[in-house]
Amino acid sequence: MVKVRSEWDKIRGEIFELYHSPRLVMASFVGLFVVIGLASILLSHAASNTATVTASSGTLSGCATSVSDSSASSGTAVKFSSCSTTDPSTLDASGATIPSTSYAIPSGSIYMATNGSDNNSGTITAPVASINKAAALVPDGGTIVMRGGTYRDWVNTSGALGTISKSVTIQAYPGEQVWFDGADVEPAGNWTNDGNGQWSMSWNTPSFCSAKYYTVPYDAQNSNNTGPCAHYDMYYSSTSSSVVTAISDPQQVFVNGTPMHEVTTLAAATGGAYYYDQSNKVMYISTDPSTSTIELAARPSAMILNGANSKVLGIGFKDYASNEYNNSTEGALFAGNSGDTFQNDVFTGNSGGGLGVGDPTNAVIDHSVFANNGFDGIESNGHEHSGGAIDDFILENSVLNNNNARQFGYFCSTSCSQAGMKMAHMDGFTVTNNIIENNQNAHGVWCDEACTNGKYIYNLVENNGKSGLFYEISSTGIIASNMVIGNHNWGIRVGSATTEVYNNTLLNNTGTEQLWIYDDARSPSASATDVGPDTYNVSVVNNLISGSVPAAWAYGTNQTATDTYPALSNFFSTIDYNAYYQSSGSGQLLWDWQSALSPTPIQNYYYNVSNFTAAHPPFDAHSIYVDSGSDPFFVDVAAGNYNVRSGSPAYKAATALPSDVQQALGLGSATGYSIGAISWPK
DSSP: OHHHHHHHHHHHHHHHTTOOOHHHHHHHHHHHHHHHHHHHHHHHHHHOSOOOOOOOSSOOOTTEEEEEOTTSTTSEEEEEOOSOOSOGGGSOTTSSSOOOOOOOOOTTOEEEOTTOOTTSOOSSSSOBSOHHHHHHHSOTTOEEEEOSEEEOOOOEETTEEOEEOSOOEEEEOTTOOEEEEOEEEOOGGGOEEOSSSOEEEEOOOTTHHHHTGGGSOTTSOOTTSOOSSSOTTSOEETTEEEEEOSTTOOOOEEETTEEOOBOSSSTTOOTTOEEEETTTTEEEESSOTTTSOEEEEOOSOSEEEOSTTOEEESEEEESOOOOSSSSTTSEEEEEOSSSOEEESOEEESOSSEEEEESOOTTOEEESOEEESOSSOSEEEEOOTTSSSOOOOEEEESOEEESOSTTOOOTTOSSOOOOEEEEEESOEEEEEESOEEEOOTTSEEEEEESSOEEEEEESOEEESOSSOSEEEEEEEEEEEESOEEEOOSSOSEEEEEEEEEEESOEEESOOSSOSEEEEEOSOOOBTTBTTSOOOSOOEEEESOEEEESSOSEEEEEOOOSTTOOOTTSTTTEEEEESOEEEETTOTTSOOEEEEEOOSSSOEEEEESSHHHHHHHSTTTTTTOEEEOSSSOSSEEETTTTEEEEOTTSTTTTOOOOOOHHHHHHHTOSOSSSOOSSOSOOOO
């Protein structure tokens, strides 16, 4: 797998020298494979009148499937079908549909079907009905094949979340949509009309929040940050840090498939809202169940996968009562061992997290959708402090859309972690070719607390409620060739050491600045091992920054004697070959250069490149600055075409990439590129 990825990167780099469009790259590969295929057929015809590809004995891999073919030498042949694509724009960003797949089915697989029976043996003609039974039957290293339909199912032991300890592949039957659903339909006969526009029923969910749900009121979680459903500082109102909301409660009510709003008092349960009386275990709704389909989230999670190198392929997980607090029910699925693969999956509508990756070592998430989850789409904690383990975690070709839908964290202080994907302590990760958008009151992707060797490359990052890309108190990062648009805080935020910010486009991000490079108030020490090194050796090169707010802010807290700040010679290693367009004109701030030095703070403002370079030579000596007229760089911003147009001052004006950035981007050449993002999902 590593060798294939390496060769692919090498080929892609050579193609990039000729073409900068991902669609042209794909077309080139298609043409190449057609030529190779035709040549192979011609050569085979020269040796024989017929050419037959037969299935070898054993298990087919990838997306090849064995099919009957009377013309083949053994009566069987191999049918190839695409199981995954590198284009995330083909995915349904709403999470309503699962990517169509056609995975090979190994001999001896255990089959599940909605019309199966747990008295069956698990063959294709006698499928089982439940994941519990399938997990019991499948051997270590085996495969569970799920026929299409909705499974209101979970791995459980005596009503509590259970674990599959085997290495297992769970995959969809070719061409069929498979959903694990955490909610149950509660028919009208289960409800009592209270005569005041509300209906009630007894509702008992002891399995929620790692089976600790009833130990603490959901609206008064432990102040020592032990949950069990949420961190104590994460569930306040968006308008007040003293008003507790019900977003910490994993209970969910769906009316005709649409999630309803939970309120904290029975009197407020009107107009479709619902209220859960946790003390008396009674659910109240304000929608007539005789006129609508009512569903209640009944299960905290589908399963814990604890066998190394497990795979989940082409499966959807929706409407589980997962929670915000980091325990085994933080996601609709929790993966606890190394080497797991998640491909063509969907995680949507879960009340807390979507997917929890407990051990990210060699984990891969590919061509999947994380949408409309109440908290983060993905959460993972790595091995930076575990004695040398390398994570090598990959998120690629996927969509993170509208997560933190419950909007946790408006007034968080110590527990802030809302994001499309939140990582911590990660040693080695790559986030590439993803669409990261619309995550509410949340960062797009965020690695925090002593992450190392992280790469954010080739992503489209837009309209997130906080920063688009965030690399915090960490080190040795590469943030390159990302299209970062319209985020409601900083487009890119870096509080880390030895981080290279190269060839990104930052457009119309609406925070105080579009790019923020800063040193955190925390400093590493024997008692603060989660804190990465103070900020130093940061490169800001070949970036295109365009909009009506200041381009960049450099800031040092100087809380301790060891903290760094912008005026130090090692805070930045280089700032140059950037292109700035200040759409608000010449009075607009370009660089905000500050430090909280005591007793004399630094507070310098630069309104053009000339003044900035004069004050801090040789920074931005070769950069482009435009503060008048219409946009000088893009083909057509109004039409969403963010390519640098031929003839613009940024066109092919980038300086050479350093070798590590070139290698991370998989490019065959270090030169010949325009300033700004080189490629991104379109």
